[in-house]
Amino acid sequence: MESSNEQHQPKLKLYSYWISSCSYRVRIALNLKGINYEYKAVDLMKGEHRTPEFLKLNPIGFVPVLEDEDIVISDSFAILLYLDEKYPHHPLLPSDLKKKAINLQAANIVSSSIQPLQNIAILKQLEDRVTPEDRDSWVKHFIENGFAALEELLKGYAGKYATGDEVFLADLFIAPQLYNAIIRFKLDMSGFPLLSRLNEAYSELPAFQNAMPENQPDNPSFSTC
Numbered sequence: 576m577e578s579s580n581e582q583h584q585p586k587l588k589l590y591s592y593w594i595s596s597c598s599y600r601v602r603i604a605l606n607l608k609g610i611n612y613e614y615k616a617v618d619l620m621k622g623e624h625r626t627p628e629f630l631k632l633n634p635i636g637f638v639p640v641l642e643d644e645d646i647v648i649s650d651s652f653a654i655l656l657y658l659d660e661k662y663p664h665h666p667l668l669p670s671d672l673k674k675k676a677i678n679l680q681a682a683n684i685v686s687s688s689i690q691p692l693q694n695i696a697i698l699k700q701l702e703d704r705v706t707p708e709d710r711d712s713w714v715k716h717f718i719e720n721g722f723a724a725l726e727e728l729l730k731g732y733a734g735k736y737a738t739g740d741e742v743f744l745a746d747l748f749i750a751p752q753l754y755n756a757i758i759r760f761k762l763d764m765s766g767f768p769l770l771s772r773l774n775e776a777y778s779e780l781p782a783f784q785n786a787m788p789e790n791q792p793d794n795p796s797f798s799t800c
């Protein structure tokens with residue numbers, strides 16, 4: 576997809592890993608905004624995020640990284656805000672101040688209080704110390720804690736999506752975290768009816784579907800046939 580105002584601009588490059596939830600949320604934004612980009616796969620399992628070349632792009636060694644000519648941005652939150660300013664169509668934040676604050680709060684619950692606690696580096700440290708069962712219950716504990724907070728926070732705002740009937744920033748953080756919880760960690764979602772409903776709604780949106788891990792070129796079982 577290429578919108579008329581970007582036809583003559585060099586393609587953005589997204590350094591991404593197929594199953595990374597932080598990369599996933601940036602892919603959703605790029606799709607929503609109809610921005611054409613080059614997919615640069617970084618294999619976290621092979622440690623490609625720890626190579627000197629990659630650390631020059633992002634000294635902390637995480638995906639995603641967005642390269643826009645001489646501008647290099649890492650951290651999905653910063654990337655999303657950058658994209659939103661540069662490509663204002665389909666805004667990621669509502670103009671209503673209260674709703675905007677709720678979007679930022681929900682996004683931060685995921686990005687500060689859930690996702691970092693299930694990161695590969697953390698899981699590896701845990702694996703050295705506890706059983707796989709204990710490791711998974713640690714991850715589930717923090718996902719459940721965050722999901723309970725999101726259910727409470729969003730109950731007064733949710734419509735079809737997290738803060739009404741339009742997709743905003745909160746949805747871009749929640750959808751990948753739901754994927755992680757349900758597909759990777761097999762979390763029992765029965766205690767989270769609102770989030771389960773949102774998950775259904777996201778599954779119907781092409782911008783979300785195309786951003787899913789299974790549809791990325793570096794997914795080991797990806798097929799273009």
Ligand SMILES: N[C@@H](CCC(=O)N[C@@H](CS)C(=O)NCC(=O)O)C(=O)O
Nearest residue numbers: 595596597637638650651694695696
């Ligand atoms: N706050 C950062 C976190 C980035 C992050 O944790 N990325 C993960 C994948 S979702 C990663 O690269 N992990 C590598 C590791 O833990 O070694 C963001 O939102 O981009």
